[in-house]
Amino acid sequence: MEHLTPAYFGLEPLNLGKLTLQEEFWCDHQKWLQDCGYMLRPRYMLDWQLSWPVDVRGMEYEDAQPLIRALTINDTTRLSDGAYVTLKIIKPSLHPYKVDTAMSLCLKQLTSDPLNHCVPIYNVLKLPEDNDKVILVMPLLRGWHELEFEMVREGIYFFQQIFEDILILNVLMDGSMYPDRWHPCNRRHMQDNFRLLAKHFSHTEHPPKYYFIDFGISCWYGPDNKAPLELPIRNYVGNLIREAVINEYKDFDFMWPLISDMVQDDLAKCPTIDQVVKHFADMCKKLGILKLHAYVGRRDESFGVVHDFVHLFTTIKYTLMGIPPVPTQ
Incomplete structure (x- = not known):
């Protein structure tokens, strides 16, 4: 039986040594995020070089792991304390109440309530070049x-x-x-x-x-x-x-x-x-x-x-x- 590879479906095989178009957004904003206090993984550094030999498939290497939902979500290390957190892109034009609702549920008087299970929002980052995109900083969950x-x-x-x-x-x-x-x-x-x-x-x-x-x-x-x-x-x-x-x-x-x-x-x-x-x-x-x-x-x-x-x-x-x-x- 033929293996169900990308070629089987008429698709190009995934090149782990190259960022996807969605991942390029994070690479382009790596320096800005670092200035904001968040360090992305090595794969998204501007000077990233493969950590595996070119003749090796590379899937077992950390920086060969492409983002699953690169269009909206990435992970990062918070420089102030080393905490591993999640970055999530939101478009207010599509979800006008999402940020305000999430932030209102993170007020101190509410987060101290043990019955409050709404995800905490640590920070809201506004992209300098796009007024219709903000990045929510949240805990890393599964x-x-x-x-x-x-x-x-x-x-x-x-x-x-x-x-x-x-x-x-x-x-x-x-x-x-x-x-x-x-x-x-x-x-x-x-x-x-x-x-x-x-x-x-x-x-x-x-x-x-x-x-x-x-x-x-x-x-x-x-x-x-x-x-x-x-x-x-x-x-x-x-x-x-x-x-x-x-x-x-x-x-x-x-x-x-x-x-x-x-x-x-x-x-x-x-x-x-x-x-x-x-x-x-x-x-x-x-x-x-x-x-x-x-x-x-x-x-x-x-x-x-x-x-x-x-x-x-x-x-x-x-x-x-x-x-x-x-x-x-």
Whole structure:
């Protein structure tokens, strides 16, 4: 069978030693970003030279990793403290409320609230040559689903956080489970040593914080406006849990009564977020220790005696470590 290479689809093979057209934007702005206090990776330096021999494919080298979403997103090191952060390009003409909404949710009196899961915005950079582009500086995050749940308790922890804030749009998680960070273009590998896999802990050992991002379709209303005109995002939270958790993992069927209420076609019959939180809390009180520690493999996954023994050992280890039944931040 012919390999599915770019040539198979009539495309030119990706030249890792050359920046894509989208990546050239970042190279052109590298010096300006450095002056603003942010250092891009070596690939985007004006004097970048390949770190691998020209006769080698190069994919295993750090600076051979092209950006996945170069048109809008890049990663960078903040020079003031060495923190690894994300840069995201926004066009206010397309999303007029996105920046203001995100910034308003990052006010000190709101970020100190543990129930606020909106992604923090560290800085807003205005491009000197383009009035319709700004760059948001945010923490480096990754998809909430990229590390699978191992126990019911970890799913409970996830549900708790997404029920705490009704501003659900897209969900990401922080790097709590990754002590040595990861490479943003290939998240299986370490950021500082691309040839090594990124070390990570489980959701139980180092519980992540989940963040909500993307306020592009959001609108801002004053306190006197009692009837917003925009249509609601239908049943997003319920559908997210149903499709990405209950339908994918075993042992979350106890969530069906609540989720069924949340995904009704008639929005008037759907519970309010306060009712959801109360219903969820009541359900959790009925879950025993064995249920919370139950392994939640994929629905198409089969288990054996060895797996059961390993899971039992892991459960005992967590208990001896004094980790509570449901993870806490």
